[in-house]
Amino acid sequence: MRLLLLLLTLGLALPAHAEGFISRLLNKPFPGGVAVLDLGNASQAPTARYQGKPVLVIREDGKRWIAIVGIPLGTKQGAQQVEVEGRNLGFEVGERHYREQRITLKNQQQVTPNAKNLARIERELAEQTKAYRLFSPRQPSNLLFDKPVNGPLSSPFGLRRFFNGEERNPHSGLDFAVPQGTPIKAPAAGEVILVGDYFFNGRTVFVDHGQGLISMFCHLSQIDVKVGDSLQRGAVLGKVGATGRATGPHLHWNVSLNDARVDPAIFIGAFKR
Missing domain, CATH: 2.70.70.10 (Glucose Permease (Domain IIA))
Structure with a gap:
């Protein structure tokens, strides 16, 4: 209950699912990083494209499909979109500084x-x-x-x-x-x-x-x-x-x-x- 109240206070939402191992390992949405997006649990693998190029899609934990998206190093911080079966799925790219x-x-x-x-x-x-x-x-x-x-x-x-x-x-x-x-x-x-x-x-x-x-x-x-x-x-x-x-x-x-x-x-x- 305390966690729920804290999330609501901060204006955050609880995740729609528990992250699997691959999502926890790879989801680093920064320039030069990787974004992992939940595509649902359809019977067939959805197709996804980012910046006009096809994206890796796998089934995680034998249940849901996820898109694993490579983010170019020159990408600016802010909103990005992946096209999935004719619809757009958004994600945010954070900031990362390189030496x-x-x-x-x-x-x-x-x-x-x-x-x-x-x-x-x-x-x-x-x-x-x-x-x-x-x-x-x-x-x-x-x-x-x-x-x-x-x-x-x-x-x-x-x-x-x-x-x-x-x-x-x-x-x-x-x-x-x-x-x-x-x-x-x-x-x-x-x-x-x-x-x-x-x-x-x-x-x-x-x-x-x-x-x-x-x-x-x-x-x-x-x-x-x-x-x-x-x-x-x-x-x-x-x-x-x-x-x-x-x-x-x-x-x-x-x-x-x-x-x-x-x-x-x-x-x-x-x-x-």
């Missing part, structure tokens, strides 16, 4: 590339963007991910990055400080959809976990998989290196939902405000 990181690179081409390298970067970006936008029907095997390597985090998601004093895109993943040659394991089952050796990312592997949930691993010293390979959770896909734009050996891991890069820390239970 700065300043990096000095010896290779100036990795800060201000020449025309030849810019053309290469544009080709590689188009290839990787296509991979991020893949939406396969498979259900993810697990949403509480394993860490791809065991080691300390060296750079968190969302850092505003300055290379040789010049601001560039924010840090779109997590960095793990682990030695050269450390095996990298798939955090969930999936299919390898892209491998490459890129100007910025170096040796890179993309894994599709299902319904727009994509992992990207880069700066590898060695790739041990090929496009089309099916990986079980924990399968080794390559080894840590320092290829591409890297100042030393480490693993950079991206997680993407509906083509929005989101904080991988959310999926390993390590999210911090």
